[in-house]
Amino acid sequence: MSPEEFRHYGKQVVDWIADYLAGIEQYPVRSRARPGEVRAMLPAHPPERGEPYEQVLADMDRVILPGITHWQHPNFFAYFPANASGPGILGDLLSSGLGVQGMVWATSPACTELETVAVDWLAELLGLPDHFRTDSAGGGVIQDSASSAALVAVLAALRRAEGTTKRIYVSSQTHSALEKAARIAGIGSQNVRTVDVHPETLEMDPARLRTLIDEDVAAGLTPALVCATIGTTSTTAIDPVRAIGEICRERGIWLHVDAAYAGVAAVCPELRWINDGVAEYVDSYATNPHKWLLTNFDCGVLWVRDRAPMINALSILPEFLRNAATESGQVIDYRDWQVPLGRRFRALKLWSVIRWYGAEGLREHIRTGIALAQRFASLVAAEPDFEVRGHHPFGLVCFRPLRTDVLELMERVNASGALYLSHTKVGDEVWLRMAIGAPTTTEAHVDAAWAALRAAAQSR
Amino acid sequence: MSPEEFRHYGKQVVDWIADYLAGIEQYPVRSRARPGEVRAMLPAHPPERGEPYEQVLADMDRVILPGITHWQHPNFFAYFPANASGPGILGDLLSSGLGVQGMVWATSPACTELETVAVDWLAELLGLPDHFRTDSAGGGVIQDSASSAALVAVLAALRRAEGTTKRIYVSSQTHSALEKAARIAGIGSQNVRTVDVHPETLEMDPARLRTLIDEDVAAGLTPALVCATIGTTSTTAIDPVRAIGEICRERGIWLHVDAAYAGVAAVCPELRWINDGVAEYVDSYATNPHKWLLTNFDCGVLWVRDRAPMINALSILPEFLRNAATESGQVIDYRDWQVPLGRRFRALKLWSVIRWYGAEGLREHIRTGIALAQRFASLVAAEPDFEVRGHHPFGLVCFRPLRTDVLELMERVNASGALYLSHTKVGDEVWLRMAIGAPTTTEAHVDAAWAALRAAAQSR
Numbered sequence: 001m002s003p004e005e006f007r008h009y010g011k012q013v014v015d016w017i018a019d020y021l022a023g024i025e026q027y028p029v030r031s032r033a034r035p036g037e038v039r040a041m042l043p044a045h046p047p048e049r050g051e052p053y054e055q056v057l058a059d060m061d062r063v064i065l066p067g068i069t070h071w072q073h074p075n076f077f078a079y080f081p082a083n084a085s086g087p088g089i090l091g092d093l094l095s096s097g098l099g100v101q102g103m104v105w106a107t108s109p110a111c112t113e114l115e116t117v118a119v120d121w122l123a124e125l126l127g128l129p130d131h132f133r134t135d136s137a138g139g140g141v142i143q144d145s146a147s148s149a150a151l152v153a154v155l156a157a158l159r160r161a162e163g164t165t166k167r168i169y170v171s172s173q174t175h176s177a178l179e180k181a182a183r184i185a186g187i188g189s190q191n192v193r194t195v196d197v198h199p200e201t202l203e204m205d206p207a208r209l210r211t212l213i214d215e216d217v218a219a220g221l222t223p224a225l226v227c228a229t230i231g232t233t234s235t236t237a238i239d240p241v242r243a244i245g246e247i248c249r250e251r252g253i254w255l256h257v258d259a260a261y262a263g264v265a266a267v268c269p270e271l272r273w274i275n276d277g278v279a280e281y282v283d284s285y286a287t288n289p290h291k292w293l294l295t296n297f298d299c300g301v302l303w304v305r306d307r308a309p310m311i312n313a314l315s316i317l318p319e320f321l322r323n324a325a326t327e328s329g330q331v332i333d334y335r336d337w338q339v340p341l342g343r344r345f346r347a348l349k350l351w352s353v354i355r356w357y358g359a360e361g362l363r364e365h366i367r368t369g370i371a372l373a374q375r376f377a378s379l380v381a382a383e384p385d386f387e388v389r390g391h392h393p394f395g396l397v398c399f400r401p402l403r404t405d406v407l408e409l410m411e412r413v414n415a416s417g418a419l420y421l422s423h424t425k426v427g428d429e430v431w432l433r434m435a436i437g438a439p440t441t442t443e444a445h446v447d448a449a450w451a452a453l454r455a456a457a458q459s460r
Numbered sequence: 461m462s463p464e465e466f467r468h469y470g471k472q473v474v475d476w477i478a479d480y481l482a483g484i485e486q487y488p489v490r491s492r493a494r495p496g497e498v499r500a501m502l503p504a505h506p507p508e509r510g511e512p513y514e515q516v517l518a519d520m521d522r523v524i525l526p527g528i529t530h531w532q533h534p535n536f537f538a539y540f541p542a543n544a545s546g547p548g549i550l551g552d553l554l555s556s557g558l559g560v561q562g563m564v565w566a567t568s569p570a571c572t573e574l575e576t577v578a579v580d581w582l583a584e585l586l587g588l589p590d591h592f593r594t595d596s597a598g599g600g601v602i603q604d605s606a607s608s609a610a611l612v613a614v615l616a617a618l619r620r621a622e623g624t625t626k627r628i629y630v631s632s633q634t635h636s637a638l639e640k641a642a643r644i645a646g647i648g649s650q651n652v653r654t655v656d657v658h659p660e661t662l663e664m665d666p667a668r669l670r671t672l673i674d675e676d677v678a679a680g681l682t683p684a685l686v687c688a689t690i691g692t693t694s695t696t697a698i699d700p701v702r703a704i705g706e707i708c709r710e711r712g713i714w715l716h717v718d719a720a721y722a723g724v725a726a727v728c729p730e731l732r733w734i735n736d737g738v739a740e741y742v743d744s745y746a747t748n749p750h751k752w753l754l755t756n757f758d759c760g761v762l763w764v765r766d767r768a769p770m771i772n773a774l775s776i777l778p779e780f781l782r783n784a785a786t787e788s789g790q791v792i793d794y795r796d797w798q799v800p801l802g803r804r805f806r807a808l809k810l811w812s813v814i815r816w817y818g819a820e821g822l823r824e825h826i827r828t829g830i831a832l833a834q835r836f837a838s839l840v841a842a843e844p845d846f847e848v849r850g851h852h853p854f855g856l857v858c859f860r861p862l863r864t865d866v867l868e869l870m871e872r873v874n875a876s877g878a879l880y881l882s883h884t885k886v887g888d889e890v891w892l893r894m895a896i897g898a899p900t901t902t903e904a905h906v907d908a909a910w911a912a913l914r915a916a917a918q919s920r
Contacts, residue, residue, distance in 0.1 A: 001546025001816060007478035013550050014470030017557030022463035031569050035790040038573035046581035050818035053547065056811070060554065064808075067570025072559045079567070079780065082802075084559030086461025087513065090473050094520065096552040096756050097477030099532045099544030107539070109491050110527025113498035121506035144604065145800040155644060176778040177801060183773065184615060184799060186646015233780060290802075296556050297804055313643065318636040319885045320539065320693060320893075330495040339644060339799060340605040341637060342542075342750075344757055348524075351516070356461060358510035425779045433780075 001053075009053045016057055017089070020065075024073050024440075028417025031069045038067035074440040075419040075449060080233070080261045080291045081369075081395070081437035087356035088296035091349030102343040105331035106323040112332055115142055115347035119301050122289065122350065125359055126266040129279035132303035134332070140303040141337040142346045146260035147177035148339060149286035149302035154181040154225055156284065156310035157254030163222025167191045169212060171204035171239060173232040175258060191221075202237035202390065202426065204228065210247050217251075225254040230274050231262025234424040235390045235398050235431070238262075238274060245281020256284045260300070262394050263287025265370075267362045271393070292395065292437045294365060295353045299346055302337075311336045369395040369437040372446050376434055379450045385457055389429070395437040398424070404457045406430040412456050419449045469513045476517055477549070480525075484533050484900075488877025491529045498527035534900040535879040535909060540693070540721045540751045541829075541855070541897035547816035548756035551809030562803040565791035566783040572792055575602055575807035579761050582749065582810065585819055586726040589739035592763035594792070600763040601797040602806045606720035607637035608799060609746035609762035614641040614685055616744065616770035617714030623682025627651045629672060631664035631699060633692040635718060651681075662697035662850070662886065664688060670707050677711075685714040690734050691722025694884040695850045695858050695891070698722070698734060705741020716744045720760070722854050723747025725830075727822045731853070752855065752897045754825060755813045759806055762797075771796045829855040829897040832906050836894055839910045845917055849889070855897040858884070864917045866890040872916050879909045 001009070041063045071082050102111030119140030123132050131138050143149045158166055166187055170178045172194050182192045193216070195209045213223045226248050228239040241257060248255040257263075257278060264287050265271045278285060284304045289295035304310055315336040317326070325331045335341050357365065373395045380386045380399045389398045400406050407423060410432055414420050422433045432453075436446065461469070501523045531542050562571030579600030583592045591598050603609045618626055626647055630638045632654050642652045653676070655669045673683045686708055688699040701717060708715040717723075717738060724747050725731045738745060744764045749755035764770055775796040777786070785791045795801050817825065833855045840846045840859045849858045860866050867883060870892055874880050882893045892913075896906065 003478045003482035006481065006546035006549065007474060009546065009550055010474030010478065010553070011471050013553050013557075014467060014474060017553070018463045018467035018470065020557060021466065033569040033573075035565070035569070035785055035788065036573070038570045039577055042574070042577045046585055046814050047818045048820055050821045051815045053550065053812075053816060056547075056550075056815055064570045064574065067568070067573060068558060068560060069566075069568045071561055071568070079561070082559060082561045084556065086466035086469065087516075089466065089553070089556040089559075090469060090513065090516075092556040093470070093473050093477070093549070093553050096544065096549040097473075097480060098528060099542060099549075099756055100528060101531055101539070101542045101757060105495070106529075108527070108529045108531070109493040109495070110498045110524045113493075113496070113527060114502070114524065117499055117502045125506055145802045147800040147802070151644075151799065158646075176776040180774065180776050180799075180801075183776075184611075184645065186618075233778070296559055297561060297802055314640065316636040316640050316643075318693070320882060325495055328495065339611065339640075340607040341640075342605045342607070342757055352513075354506050355511045355516055356513060358507045360508055361510045422780060 012057060016060065021072065024070055027065065027070050027073065029070050029073045029075050029420040030414050030417065031067050033067040038063060069420065072438065074438050074442065074445045076438060077434045077436060077449065078420045078422040080435050082290060082297050083292060083294045083437065083439060084296045085294040085353060085439060087352035088294055088349045091352030092296050095345040095348045098345060100345055102345055103335040103341050104321055104323065104326060104333040106325045111345045111347065112334060114351055115334065116332060118347045118350040118354065121354055122301060123303060125362065126263065127272050127275065128285065128303060131305050132285065137307065138303060138305045139307055140301055141334055142350065143300045143302050143338060144298040145300045146258060146286045146288050147180065149300050150177045150227065150256065150258060151181040151184060152302060152310060152338060153256040153284040154185050155313040156304065157225035158185060159313040160254060160309040161222050161224035165191065166222045166224040167193055167216055168225040168227065169193050169195055169209060169223065170227045171195045171197050173197055173202050173234055173237055174227055174229055175233050175260070178227050202232065202235055204239040204244065206240055206243040206247060209244060213247065213251060223251060223253045225256055227256045227258055230257055230259035231394060233261070235426065236262055236394050236396045241281065242277030245277045249281055254283045255281055257282050259285060259287045261288065261291050264289060264293040265366050265394055267359065268366050289350055289353070292366065292369065293362065294357065294439060295350050299350055365439060372436045372441060372443065373397050375443060376436065376446050376450060383454060389431050395435055397434045398431040399434065400429065400431050401457045406432060409456055413452055416452065418452050472517060476520065481532065484530055487525065487530050487533065489530050489533045489535050489880040490874050490877065491527050493527040498523060529880065532898065534898050534902065534905045536898060537894045537896060537909065538880045538882040540895050542750060542757050543752060543754045543897065543899060544756045545754040545813060545899060547812035548754055548809045551812030552756050555805040555808045558805060560805055562805055563795040563801050564781055564783065564786060564793040566785045571805045571807065572794060574811055575794065576792060578807045578810040578814065581814055582761060583763060585822065586723065587732050587735065588745065588763060591765050592745065597767065598763060598765045599767055600761055601794055602810065603760045603762050603798060604758040605760045606718060606746045606748050607640065609760050610637045610687065610716065610718060611641040611644060612762060612770060612798065613716040613744040614645050615773040616764065617685035618645060619773040620714060620769040621682050621684035625651065626682045626684040627653055627676055628685040628687065629653050629655055629669060629683065630687045631655045631657050633657055633662050633694055633697055634687055634689055635693050635720070638687050662692065662695055664699040664704065666700055666703040666707060669704060673707065673711060683711060683713045685716055687716045687718055690717055690719035691854060695886065696722055696854050696856045701741065702737030705737045709741055714743045715741055717742050717746070719745060719747045721748065721751050724749060724753040725826050725854055727819065728826050749810055749813070752826065752829065753822065754817065754899060755810050759810055825899060832896045832901060832903065833857050835903060836896065836906050836910060843914065849891050855895055857894045858891040859894065860889065860891050861917045866892060869916055873912055876912065878912050
């Protein structure tokens with residue numbers, strides 16, 4: 001495809017996306033496709049001859065859109081948001097257009113240096129400590145996800161710890177990515193200890209953590225890492241980082257904070273309390289601009305206080321990557337900060353988002369989501385047939401109907417296509433999760449979602 | 461950013477990319493930026509207020525382009541190609557515009573099903589065996605890179621093998637990603653055994669492999685995986701997959717094939733010989749359409765003969781991802797086929813590329829690259845001051861000057877900006893690597909590159 005053909009089709013694709021975003025409310029939020037339905041509409045064999053790109057776009061409408069669950073729909077309230085935004089899309093497009101490989105500094109200096117600037121900017125926007133900035137022993141890096149960030153943290157912690165059998169500590173509310181990381185890293189699920197949580201707040205119990213660590217040390221095992229979560233996936237519970245951190249410091253244990261969803265809320269100074277203890281005690285911290293901060297997936301940021309154990313765990317320098325800049329020690333080679341070797345120029349989208357919205361715009365986006373969540377919680381609280389469960393300092397409100405089967409109610413509203421929400425289990429209870437945070441969601445959407453839920457509960 | 465603003469700026473970005481691609485030859489191939497230079501041109505702090513997107517585009521020209529090493533330049537001959545193409549960029553753009561999360565089938569059925577179709581199509585295009593197709597016990601999946609594909613293969617193999625100390629086997633020419641995978645997976649570099657290669661062809665020596673395996677088994681260790689490479693990074697050497705496979709079959713060892721660069725050449729029937737033994741003996745096979753097959757990074761494909769050990773190694777199902785489709789067993793949840801949980805809709809770019817070029821166009825692209833490499837090799841062979849080293853069945857030609865210091869010559873031509881090539885070490889010799897394969901590279905570019913190399917050697 002020549003540059004002129006690209007210019008021609010590129011504008012068609014931009015129009016297609018603009019039309020899609022402008023008209024997104026016409027689609028059922030959750031796809032109604034049945035297993036195999038999309039596949040059955042596609043040819044079993046690849047084409048022998050090339051086709052005009054118009055045919056791809058026609059199939060986007062005919063085949064792909066009916067199989068899409070619309071994560072950018074203003075009535076998408078399931079999981080957490082995976083915010084896309086105009087500048088996020090454009091930053092990704094610039095990255096695809098340049099087509100560079102940023103595996104080491106020398107293979108495209110701007111790819112590495114813009115990433116350093118963007119993650120340093122983000123650390124400043126979130127009020128994270130100076131020792132997470134690149135002009136320190138630590139620094140930040142863009143990962144594809146908080147799962148990969150957790151794996152990198154686990155590998156660094158295992159590298160730093162000395163002992164034959166190493167263990168990591170999570171709570172019953174910690175994301176499954178930590179157990180997956182332990183399995184990938186070869187210590188296995190049997191070396192992941194699960195700390196009890198407070199039955200109401202669902203926060204990790206530091207006293208219980210201390211007991212488990214003491215037991216393990218007495219048994220000759222090596223505690224390597226504790227994962228504290230700021231904003232759990234299930235209910236946005238916040239572990240007591242300071243109290244956990246004191247234990248980790250005493251014992252020399254790596255403290256990782258998984259703030260995948262909620263961490264970006266700290267762009268608002270009034271929410272910086274969520275990071276209490278991070279500056280003093282935390283070795284690594286992950287949050288995902290690709291969830292609630294308007295930056296297209298994939299863009300998760302991991303900061304470390306000391307980059308040495310991570311690089312020791314992940315660095316191998318083959319001959320074909322030797323170069324003067326690496327040998328000078330003056331540059332960062334981000335390939336040593338992640339699992340794969342190759343890297344896209346992901347910093348362009350984070351940089352685009354921060355510049356387009358500015359600190360002001362990012363704060364406004366977060367505050368809007370929180371205000372809508374408060375509004376929704378008030379609506380639920382005022383209705384005797386429902387109750388709000390847990391706290392809701394961010395965009396997620398957990399609640400449940402009192403006179404209707406929860407999952408049956410959820411399936412009914414999700415099947416309607418009018419909105420899409422998800423569920424979680426806490427103890428013996430099933431809760432609905434209403435995760436608000438799309439940039440297009442307004443009070444009218446939240447009110448309509450509530451009306452639909454209420455009507456569904458009444459019409460059982 | 462509203463859909464209309466996106467429409468407006470999107471077209472500006474498309475124009476920017478089209479202009480960049482049309483004018484790419486005006487730039488020095490390798491960036492001349494010194495460490496810190498790009499960063500110094502950017503503000504130390506993020507903007508408080510948002511900025512118009514024009515300012516980002518202005519900084520693309522002013523700050524970013526001088527820091528770019530132009531991987532899409534027709535005179536980029538370093539590493540292997542990382543082909544971008546118009547349809548690849550457009551497929552990525554559609555993915556960004558939809559902004560869906562394909563972690564499980566239920567979160568966007570089309571994202572999973574199009575991926576299944578695209579990797580099945582690619583298996584057919586490459587003549588890979590039916591048991592790599594999705595309607596079998598095996599199947600294919602898009603990974604970010606061959607490094608991650610190798611890690612997944614190692615994890616599956618470690619899961620399948622029974623024993624306390626497990627080992628993997630590579631050659632001295634195997635990509636460092638395998639050693640990195642062993643370190644990540646917790647078996648460590650000490651359990652990676654390096655098999656000698658034939659001194660001329662640089663192929664793994666199967667007799668030596670057998671000896672190492674026998675030694676290890678006698679010592680009570682468990683051989684878990686052998687990695688054979690089809691087209692090594694250093695010189696595109698091809699390990700004898702059939703002979704290695706016979707040993708693996710006898711001993712029940714997982715055989716992974718890393719065909720990251722060269723595997724896609726099998727779109728041409730006359731090159732299918734490279735996969736001799738794959739149908740009979742191979743458990744997993746990785747190749748990267750993002751190298752030589754016109755699909756923007758990241759798009760690496762991994763096929764497995766039996767998906768069960770991989771899924772057993774990687775699957776954890778938290779409550780919030782439970783859904784009827786998963787429980788029915790009728791769908792694929794690709795999150796269990798990879799390290800991270802989240803996934804972009806990467807199939808769109810592979811699908812776009814296959815449809816735009818067709819099988820015919822893809823074959824023509826590969827054949828053009830090979831013909832240019834043959835041409836370059838002939839030019840080198842005709843010059844008494846240079847010699848061609850190793851074979852060159854693909855787009856890579858290794859060679860060396862006989863009367864000039866190799867690295868000094870390389871640095872001189874790379875610093876000129878006219879072309880960019882890389883080096884490798886084989887035994888005591890340093891070889892230059894001329895990797896041809898950009899869709900814009902023509903005979904004129906290859907001839908000019910040779911003229912520049914020859915002139916530099918003469919002007920020493």
